[in-house]
Amino acid sequence: MKKISIIFCALFFIAGYAGAEEMNSNTEIEIIIGSEKAEGIVYDNNAGRSFLELLPLTIKMSDYNNTEKIGKVGNKINTKGEPEAYDPDKSDIAYYQPFGNLCFFYRDFGLSHSLYSIGKVTKGIEIFAGKTNDFEITIKRK
Numbered sequence: 001m002k003k004i005s006i007i008f009c010a011l012f013f014i015a016g017y018a019g020a021e022e023m024n025s026n027t028e029i030e031i032i033i034g035s036e037k038a039e040g041i042v043y044d045n046n047a048g049r050s051f052l053e054l055l056p057l058t059i060k061m062s063d064y065n066n067t068e069k070i071g072k073v074g075n076k077i078n079t080k081g082e083p084e085a086y087d088p089d090k091s092d093i094a095y096y097q098p099f100g101n102l103c104f105f106y107r108d109f110g111l112s113h114s115l116y117s118i119g120k121v122t123k124g125i126e127i128f129a130g131k132t133n134d135f136e137i138t139i140k141r142k
Helices: 004-025 045-052 125-130
Strands: 027-033 038-040 057-062 068-072 092-096 101-105 115-123 135-141
Touching: 004 057, 038 045, 038 125, 101 115, 115 125, 115 135
Parallel strands: none
Antiparallel strands: 027 038, 027 135, 038 115, 057 068, 057 135, 068 101, 092 101, 092 115
């Protein structure tokens, strides 16, 4: 009976560990900004998966409202089934559907309709904040 209990516990642990891996299915990305690099993750949601299909992607970024850097990706991101409003925080990556903009928030912002969460910059958001002129970025899977 003791052996069965040990085997059961081992199987339970392995199954739980495998399940935890599946739950964290975010995709790591690299964001190249001139000679600098930032890192991020793209969430496993409709908008995130749709965005990943566009990678690698190079776009021109500009500042908007001293809060975010934005660049056009067009209406290529599927937002079906996503919440229709979103309150981004510093480091969030989002998609603003009306203008087809990819947004990198370097400051906190408020609830916005037609803004969809895509991911988060995990390292290097200060690079975005430090840019005062338009610049180009390349985003690719890590």
